Amino acid sequence: MHGRGVARGRPPHRPAGPVPADGRSLVSALRTHLGTAVGTAVLGVLVWRLGTGALLDGLHRIDAATVLAALGIGLVTTVFSAWRWALVARGLRISLPLGPAVADYYRALFLNAALPGGVLGDVHRAVRHGHSAGDLGRGVRAVVLERVAGQVALIGAGAAVLLAMPSPVRAEVRYLAPLVALALLGALAVVLALRMNRVPARRGRALRSALAEAREGLLSRRNLPGVAGSSAVVLAGHLTMFVLAARVAGSGASVAVLTPLAVLALLAMGLPLNVGGWGPREGVTAWAFGAAGLGAGTGLGVAVVYGVLSLVASLPGAVALVARRRTVRYARPPAESEPESEPDPGPAPSQAAAGTAARVTGVSAVSSPKYAPKESARLASSSFPFSADPSEGRPMTPESV
Numbered sequence: 001m002h003g004r005g006v007a008r009g010r011p012p013h014r015p016a017g018p019v020p021a022d023g024r025s026l027v028s029a030l031r032t033h034l035g036t037a038v039g040t041a042v043l044g045v046l047v048w049r050l051g052t053g054a055l056l057d058g059l060h061r062i063d064a065a066t067v068l069a070a071l072g073i074g075l076v077t078t079v080f081s082a083w084r085w086a087l088v089a090r091g092l093r094i095s096l097p098l099g100p101a102v103a104d105y106y107r108a109l110f111l112n113a114a115l116p117g118g119v120l121g122d123v124h125r126a127v128r129h130g131h132s133a134g135d136l137g138r139g140v141r142a143v144v145l146e147r148v149a150g151q152v153a154l155i156g157a158g159a160a161v162l163l164a165m166p167s168p169v170r171a172e173v174r175y176l177a178p179l180v181a182l183a184l185l186g187a188l189a190v191v192l193a194l195r196m197n198r199v200p201a202r203r204g205r206a207l208r209s210a211l212a213e214a215r216e217g218l219l220s221r222r223n224l225p226g227v228a229g230s231s232a233v234v235l236a237g238h239l240t241m242f243v244l245a246a247r248v249a250g251s252g253a254s255v256a257v258l259t260p261l262a263v264l265a266l267l268a269m270g271l272p273l274n275v276g277g278w279g280p281r282e283g284v285t286a287w288a289f290g291a292a293g294l295g296a297g298t299g300l301g302v303a304v305v306y307g308v309l310s311l312v313a314s315l316p317g318a319v320a321l322v323a324r325r326r327t328v329r330y331a332r333p334p335a336e337s338e339p340e341s342e343p344d345p346g347p348a349p350s351q352a353a354a355g356t357a358a359r360v361t362g363v364s365a366v367s368s369p370k371y372a373p374k375e376s377a378r379l380a381s382s383s384f385p386f387s388a389d390p391s392e393g394r395p396m397t398p399e400s401v
Helices: 002-009 023-050 053-060 064-091 098-114 120-133 136-164 170-196 201-219 224-248 255-269 280-291 296-313 315-323 351-361 375-381
Strands: none
Touching: 053 296, 064 098, 064 136, 064 201, 064 224, 064 296, 064 315, 098 120, 098 296, 098 315, 120 136, 136 170, 136 201, 136 224, 136 255, 201 224, 224 255, 224 296, 255 280, 255 296, 280 296, 296 315
16 A cells, blocks of 8 residues: 555656757747748848849938938837727726836837847737736737737728729739638638537637627727727828838839838738848838839838838837836735834733643744744735735735735
């Protein structure tokens, strides 16, 4: 009997050698490296085929006034993007003041522009907000919904522009628009069928929860006007930045001609095959300018100047990243009120009576005020939403902190 108990408690045998990596991490790493390789290859082919003349000429034309204009446009788009994020977070019932949201959005823009992949800044702000608000899942979902709102606004406005205004792809867009509409209707029908039919409990709850959060964060009567208005302002800011880049690069095309080309460039930026946003944007812009009769070299120069101006507009994020205090949080738990004076404990009991009471109640002497944790340690532990260690065998709750 004893031997069987020992054998049962023995840890399982594990084969020697390195532990295999998680499948999701491996897929994510491969996708990141593939995107970096594709973006680099696109830039290399463009420079090889078109040269660097128009590119360098556009960069030489960037002056102080252009930099100030880019910073101003970036300020407007960042503030409205942060406001949209705050609205979505409020719909998910987590705290996000506008000031910290603007600072975190600036940091995210700078990290997106400076690091490969183009999304690491969004991951950073999602995780930081989730930890600070005490709910990592809702923090991540708030960022995802905010980015979805921006992409939906871009795709909707872009489809309208490409259908109505002359562009190199208007014929193709008019041909594909009915097919895309049918695909969207089919996806909506599938979602409705899943809701009407009984699905497994876990998947059904997850689907209902996701739809409810999307409705509250984006489509509620309180949030929809703000989300739609901020998305329109952000999109207008990106188009203005593109027109500014075209003027700096030497293109004299009208705004009506440049708008569809800018939409194509912005849609290409959403492809996960870039190096900090570089790659597909330059390729699509060079092709679009060449197809519109404006010169592929000019298109490459416009795309490069746009990338540089976007990086300049995100530079306040580098300042915010350096100046960030690690102790700043979005929402702090309410501080416990300290008693103004200690109550009179009364006459001290005798040593024998104290020993008898301890034996009867089973309370250890360690729980006496003499051995209580220091105030600084208690305040440090109260900054987390849950205690790290269980207290007296009870489950961990916010009240146990």
